[in-house]
């Protein structure tokens with residue numbers, strides 16, 4: 473009889489969650505605060521991170537800031553962020569559609585290991601563009617920020633309740649395009665709040681800069697400069 477090993481994906485997810493707690497301990501021991509950005513391809517993660525880097529480099533020294541870019545094959549996003557003079561490293565997953573803890577551990581090693589983390593105030597991780605499985609593989613970040621682009625559709629949160637639920641912060645991006653694509657922003661906000669009442673929802677346009685200050689101020693006060701350690705990854 474053929475042996476069938478079922479739910480192997482679930483085991484990988486469980487194992488990754490355990491490793492994520494180890495990463496979180498490393499972050500907390502070294503004092504770096506970690507923001508992870510997740511969202512579908514073209515949701516505007518990199519452009520939003522550029523806007524945040526403009527603000528971060530105003531408040532912190534470039535050597536206190538690091539960026540880890542997850543991508544299947546290119547270095548395009550990391551090159552964009554490197555222009556801000558911050559520490560940066562690219563992870564090319566070679567086809568895998570999400571980051572796992574060993575990817576981040578390798579990237580930290582490339583940055584200079586725990587000693588390098590001690591010099592950081594904030595580390596930004598941009599996950600591979602994908603609205604589904606990156607949400608199943610926590611990386612120990614203090615805040616997981618879901619980015620949904622308005623042109624992706626009004627029903628984004630309803631269609632991806634699990635991704636919406638595990639996010640700590642929800643960003644609706646490209647709000648300047650809402651009138652052109654016929655998206656009801658109020659409906660999107662209501663959906664997000666209904667599925668995940670604990671996550672604050674921010675409306676931004678990374679392109680025009682609208683709403684970015686509000687998001688940045690929130691991240692700075694509640695995550696980057698927070699005195700209380702954030703709750704453990706879930």
Ligand code: MG
Pocket residue numbers: 517518519549598601
């Ligand atoms: Mg990107």
Ligand code: ZN
Pocket residue numbers: 568569570602605606
């Ligand atoms: Zn994946």
